[in-house]
Amino acid sequence: MKSVEIKDLTYSYNGVDPILKGVSLSLDKGEYVSIVGHNGSGKSTLAKLILGLLPFSKGTIIVNDLELNKKNLQTIRNKVAIVFQNPDNQFIGATVEDDIAFSLENMNMPREEMISKVKEYASKVGMLDYLTKEPSYLSGGQKQRVAIATALVRNPDILILDESTSMLDPNGKSEILSLVRRMKIENPNLTIISITHDIEEAYNSDKIILMHKGEIVLTCKPIELFKNRELINKYNLKVPFVVELKKKLQELGYNVTDKNTLEELGEMIWQSK
């Protein structure tokens, strides 16, 4: 079953310069997809469009076989959740529990059910001890963990991470990435769309979508993108260290064709001596 299908989507803020130019894509249920590209390539706009946060005039978006329009808007929003970049600007409740509950209040969930859900999801993201804490007493990583709880508590089919780790320190970042991985194992049907500049994260996803100036340039397995020197140079992309190292070693005359990890490459070097 398709999770998200987009056909020929065009969008512009001012009606003149399009941010997205005829974007089409199709994602399977349970895929972990990374969208990469420079700032201004239209990645975040695409995410907002899927959530129906921006009105578009041309193209179609289909989520869970349901077309995005005024009538289906709330139904679709209940199935798609997003975690934004800035931990502060998405913390709506006064405390951790209020913030998680905000998502549920919007679904008009009975209070008793809410109380247990809030506890359940706070403990899933390791924030059970912080239920009554206000955001000013939390670190960026903790706030983003709460944001993930507020997203997942609505039981979405699709989770969008819009540069969710880019404002965090290395501890916070790895906290969030491992949390997302754990959630994915718990719920394999969850489709994850990660908009990211973190090339190592993209390298580990199922599929990579490269965007440039409002268009999708390439959709493929990560390894195929990073093998493609020409594209890497053309779009001035950063490559994962292992890919970069392979290239350098190849230039030095090593045979690296079937070596894909640092361990394999290392072994090759010290054995060749």
Place this chain on the structure above:
Amino acid sequence: MNNLTFGRYVPFNTVVHRLDPRNKILMMILLLVSIFFRVSTWSTALILTGFQFLILIGIMLLAHVSFKSLFKSLSMMWILILFLMIIYIFIPNPAYNADHIAFHIGNYAVNYDAFVQAGYIIFRLVMMIMITMILTSTTKPMDLTYALEWYMTPLKIVRFPSHIVAMTLSIALRFIPTLLDETQRIMKAQSSRGVDFNHGGLIRRVRALISLVIPLFVSAISRSEELSNAMEARGYDPYGKRSRYRILSFHFVDLVGFVFVVAIFGAMLTFLILDKKYMNVDFIYWIFHAKPNF
């Protein structure tokens, strides 16, 4: 972190903290009103205000409200106090007793009554501050908004969107610390460019202020945009049906507190009526001339 600690919620677990915020608001209003009961003579006024003052001190002790932060907030009132003094001293009032001359400034006779008037007003202002402080430092801002929303419920009949007002208020409250931090960050960034927020002439200061206000405004706008996206993405629909996580509940202790406050209010009222009828004592004359006329 910032220095503005006046009236900030302090998380203790006292009886006052546990009271229903709706009840607390009502109680505080009763106390506030009773402060402004005007009695005819100074002696009665002093007894009444003194009595109220002692009760407020008692509540502050009970609620662990810090006296230090009260003094701090009073220190910010110096200008107001000075202003009131000047007004009362230099604006002639026919009600002043012409016999109560304290001293002369040039040809102008300064009346004792002016000091007493000003002092009385200031004393009541201090009590007002005490009451608000008790309310805000024992009640979470969010609980206050819930209480306000509850009081606005009857307005729903005339289609007043009380829930939207409450949501707006609660978000404003939620973002005050964030914006204060932001203000400090921008001030520091501009100081790094040689801006001096504390010195310099008027024009320089205005320019310094502009360099703070515009960036703050720009960032607040972009924050609000992100915030509204985040709210919508999480399914918020201001006109949709929403359930409630927080509920307010009225306990026995609320009843006790309420009865207590009503009793005080009633006592004050009785005092007021009695005063009008029987106790016409010119306390001020007595204190300055030491010859009571009763």
Place this chain on the structure above:
Amino acid sequence: MAIKINHLSYVYLQKTPNEVQALHDISFEIPEGKITSIVGHTGSGKSTLIQTLNGLIAPTSGSIEISDFIVTSNLKKLKKIKELRKHVSIVFQFPEYQLFEETVEKDVAFGLRNYGYKDEDAIKKAHEALSKVGIDKSFYKRSPFELSGGEKRRVAIAGIIVLEPDVLILDEPTAGLDPQGSEVILNLIKEFNKQGKTIIIVTHDMNIVLNRSDHVVVLNEGKLAFSGTPSDLFAGDVSSYSIDIPALFSFALLLKEHGVGVDISKIKNVDDLAAQLKGLK
């Protein structure tokens, strides 16, 4: 002359229940004319440290020596505080949030005008600063709010560079930028360093530490955890700090452990490694 930090301590909200000791008796030196990175988890005291360096906040105790300036707990004693801020300038995190003038050139000139420069001189110097950060002439008369994120940041940096500080401190200069935009900023920083400026970068990005820095200082819970070269840092035990060892470095270390004769102290990027391997072959 190096920047000397002597027994520096800082306590927030001293003598209140919310008292926090942000810096705890730290002493170290920041070498002159070099690029020094300051790293540490959020709340480790990095921001507090840089703000004491140019007198934005006064240390609770201890002192800092920068050229002729001595910053102590009594900032009032330091009459030339404005001069100090010109000598040691900070580019704060997300500096684009400090822009406010109606044109780019005016915004860059703003700092100079606070130091009493005449309008024409300030604008002239602003143009120089803008060209240093690679902002084209066609932008000078435009509103800073029309620019892209990366451009805004460069304009904001120009607004500091225009003061011609000898010590330039940058707090997370690449935060929120894409890899391409980060590269532009980092190259600018390198260029400033070449012109003789002492650079201090507060960062979470260990690749900046490895590739771009001569010296690194690690703060952990307000205490000095390390001060030395990046390779000494990564070769040591960093498990208790918020530090990811860059893949390049751990790979080089792995090779060394297996008897490959690489000199890990000289590896800053993958080309260095390749060159060394070539030499070994």
